[in-house]
Amino acid sequence: MIVDRQGRRFRNLRISLTSACNYACTYCVPNGKRLVAAQDELSAEAMARGVAYLIEAAGIDRLRITGGEPLVSPKLETFMQAVGQMGLSDISLTTNGQLLARKLPLLVDAGIRRINVSLDTLDADAFRGIARGGDLATVLDGMDQARAAGIKIKVNMVPLRGQNLDQVMPLLEYCLARGYELRFIELMRMGHLASDSNAFLQQFVSLQQLLSLIGDHHEYLQADAPVDATAVRYEIPGQGFFGVIANESVPFCRTCSRLRLSSTGWLHGCLSSSNRHYVGDLLDKPRHQALPALQRLLVKALGDKQEVAFSGGATVMKIIGG
Numbered sequence: 062m063i064v065d066r067q068g069r070r071f072r073n074l075r076i077s078l079t080s081a082c083n084y085a086c087t088y089c090v091p092n093g094k095r096l097v098a099a100q101d102e103l104s105a106e107a108m109a110r111g112v113a114y115l116i117e118a119a120g121i122d123r124l125r126i127t128g129g130e131p132l133v134s135p136k137l138e139t140f141m142q143a144v145g146q147m148g149l150s151d152i153s154l155t156t157n158g159q160l161l162a163r164k165l166p167l168l169v170d171a172g173i174r175r176i177n178v179s180l181d182t183l184d185a186d187a188f189r190g191i192a193r194g195g196d197l198a199t200v201l202d203g204m205d206q207a208r209a210a211g212i213k214i215k216v217n218m219v220p221l222r223g224q225n226l227d228q229v230m231p232l233l234e235y236c237l238a239r240g241y242e243l244r245f246i247e248l249m250r251m252g253h254l255a256s257d258s259n260a261f262l263q264q265f266v267s268l269q270q271l272l273s274l275i276g277d278h279h280e281y282l283q284a285d286a287p288v289d290a291t292a293v294r295y296e297i298p299g300q301g302f303f304g305v306i307a308n309e310s311v312p313f314c315r316t317c318s319r320l321r322l323s324s325t326g327w328l329h330g331c332l333s334s335s336n337r338h339y340v341g342d343l344l345d346k347p348r349h350q351a352l353p354a355l356q357r358l359l360v361k362a363l364g365d366k367q368e369v370a371f372s373g374g375a376t377v378m379k380i381i382g383g
């Protein structure tokens with residue numbers, strides 16, 4: 062097992078199945094152009110082999126499929142069928158929900174039991190303004206259908222001053238009423254926001270500001286969370302839970318167990334680091350040749366992790382999947 066001085070190891074793998082996306086969210090894609098798949102994306106088979114090799118070489122036991130938008134990728138079915146056979150303790154998916162109803166049979170057949178749906182507002186006009194793609198009613202219908210199919214849903218919301226702060230309470234009430242766990246994600250200094258402090262600070266909403274807003278309406282208690290959890294979790298007694306992924310307010314680098322693989326075959330050990338390590342060529346090699354080389358790169362990727370706090374990164378989230 063590869064472990065660093067702080068006792069950290071890779072356990073959670075996030076795979077960006079494709080960099081293509083049917084949205085162009087303001088905080089992710091500043092020019093508003095929807096991203097298409099990179100020319101040199103790995104095949105579903107190579108990515109699945111990557112998961113198998115990383116289970117062995119790094120001790121990965123949890124997988125999250127993300128993107129871009131994973132549900133637009135033609136690789137989804139083949140990839141999911143392959144990784145479903147690998148004995149992982151958990152496979153989950155992050156999606157914008159636009160194609161959720163359509164892909165639900167595939168997801169259910171592949172054994173997906175929980176998904177995160179990114180949704181920043183329940184206001185149709187604000188939705189168009191932030192996501193710059195898709196349609197709100199389709200997302201809500203997709204979530205209803207997924208819930209009816211027995212899938213556990215978390216909703217990811219990025220609170221943005223001046224754009225959707227008035228949606229914090231409506232979204233929280235909506236989620237509590239349906240048994241969805243709402244996850245607020247503090248805006249991260251990624252992509253264009255890493256170099257544009259003004260844009261970041263104008264929009265940033267902190268954990269404390271969120272708690273103060275919610276505290277005006279509900280009593281809440283801090284709830285238990287796993288030691289390598291990224292979210293601070295709260296319970297509203299008798300009604301449900303919400304969480305805050307507070308990259309800025311409560312940094313969690315000291316316990317980070319995440320490894321990311323991009324759709325073009327690059328390993329990223331840390332969102333704050335510009336280092337990345339190419340493994341695409343290794344995935345075509347037999348196991349006995351690939352594993353030693355992969356282990357050497359994993360040592361470097363683990364060394365890329367920040368000691369204490371996230372400090373921002375120039376990589377666009379859609380390339381590495383958030």
Ligand code: SAM
Nearest residue numbers: 089128129130155156157179217248249378383
């Ligand atoms: N397309 C999928 C989706 O929308 O969930 C998966 C990819 S998306 C990059 C993953 C998550 O990253 C989304 O919840 C999105 O809101 C979040 N995200 C993207 N850029 C962000 C930023 N600068 N700060 C915080 N969250 C961000």
